[in-house]
Amino acid sequence: MIQVEHVSKKYCKFLKESMYYGVSDIGRNLLGLSSHSDRLRNNEFWSVDDVSFEVKRGETLGLVGANGSGKTTMLKMLNGIFWPDKGKITIRGRVGALIAVGAGFHPLLTGRENIYINGAILGMTRQEVDQKFDSIVDFSGIEEFLDSPVKNYSSGMYVRLGFAIAVHSHCDILLIDEVLAVGDVKFQSKCIDKINELGRQGVTKVFVSHNFDAVELLCQKSLYLNKGKICKYGDTNEVLDQLKKDVALGNVDGDNSLRYGSHEIEMKKVEFLDANHQQKEIYKRGEQLQVKISFYAKNSIKNPTFSITIYNKDGLDVLRSLTKQVGFNTGELYGNGEIVYVIDMLSIPVGKYWISIGCWDFNGYIAYDHHEKMYPLIVEKGIDIPDMWKIKK
């Protein structure tokens, strides 16, 4: 369905030069000369660099990576908004996009008028809009405001209407960019249901998201981009493992939803050690686990709270510990330091886990540095934890 062969796209860092290059490219296009788009000029860089992949009919591909890694540019190229400077993209079928839904709404026009206009912009025919009108209204749930101007809509209604129109346009390939993060929880699950339904109808999907759980849930294959290049391409689980590891090691820069905080205290290194102070990732059940956090406090901070949470593969937390809750006083921190959390006996079931570690202000309102599910932990069968059955008759 989608075939991407050695595709690259360049950008210019400065506006003035970008303007000049634009004019010269246009000139060359007009004169029938090649614009030599495969070469970099001064102050240009590759925002997507030699990327190749393929999506088969009915498959869902996840596009992941830090901000600025070229995911969105890639998606826009698939949509035909940007044209590649190198390589070739072949697309079979009609492309629909859930990118920034609601773009093109006119604030002064009513919901009803905007449905028609937006439908037309998204490439629907008049019959198609007529036919799907009721379904769109029903899906968006804005029926009673259908005849008032959209500028009076709440942001939620606006997005819901935009999504409803976009998702109703007939397509063979659907490009989805982060839109699932909008609206209330109820609407979100409605969206996911709708997207899954389209999947069952054989629609091919490309999905860009920072939400790893959603990627894991929706995508069989994933593509991990970093600075425009492919880091890993293949099975979603493997790709996400790689990405999470890279984030933990600080190999992926850019602001990332995996790591956030004001950085007044920075957790510079997190080590997982066994009883012999050996660093490892795989532990036997019943073993001792030490989590050593090396931090640096920029300013003097009184009694910050450290937290550690272990999640199972379904995203449920199986263990949570906060210094504040257990009454552990961290005192005043300034400069470099270390804090260690010790589990004497790992008693969680055998399986794979992700660990979040955070450093907060005393009340836990302000995140100084939070590492969201960045560290993998594998628990294997091991020492028997002393437990027993008793029976009375």
Place this chain on the structure above:
Amino acid sequence: MQNELVTIYQPDNTLKNGYFQTFKEIYRELNENKWLMYQLFKRDFSTMYKQSFIGFLWIFIIPIINVGIFALLGRSGILNLGHLSAPYPVYAILGLSLWQMFSNGVQACGNALTAAGDMLTRINFSKKSLVIASVGRSVVTFLIQILLIAVLFVIFKVMPAATIILFPLVAIPILMFTIGLGLVVSILNSIVKDTGNLLSVILMLGMYATPVLYSRPKTGLLALVTHYNPLYYFISAGRDWSLTGTLSEPKGFFISCILAIFVFFTGLVIFHLTETRITERV
């Protein structure tokens, strides 16, 4: 699927496909997007006077004020309006309505892409349709102004020539000229923002340099400029058909029509070849 749509994106696409393909692609795009153009036009038009008290009256007020100023200047002798074939207001409004269609049309087209902003970088849709649809507003304004013209004919007791029914037809070559020019301007404007400002200056100069509100001068620089001004021939043809019934400069009009057709197609081709560059620079 039998007739599955296959789209290929690669650099220098047109070079690989050849120029002939360009015309086919343009035709197909415009043909497929008729409804989109209509919707975009409707959006433009229905929001035109949405937050205004007197709304559509503006369509009449602006030309009346313009003509009023010129009439005043002419009466007080500051300006020589030349020999006119009809009472000044009738003469002036006939010209002004055509000129405004051109000038507002080019400006609307020129700004169409920059005004769309976000939409361009987020949705892949026919940009030609957007630019062409934006000329619709000035066409409707022109059609409404025909009413004003009819009223003035009655007030000033001017007997129109039978050929006055041809008057609206002058709009066709003017529109082709407008759209062709507008397409090119819109591309330039989306890359180099100076174009928009430059355009409004040029159009203002153009209005004074074209015998819209005065008759064609016989000598001097203006006479020379007028001689090579296709818009003059359109406007003068419109007036001739309304007032005298015979074209005073048929050759000029004919050449200008050919030019308009040429500009229209050239504009389309230029736009088609360069539109992939727009979104990356907006």
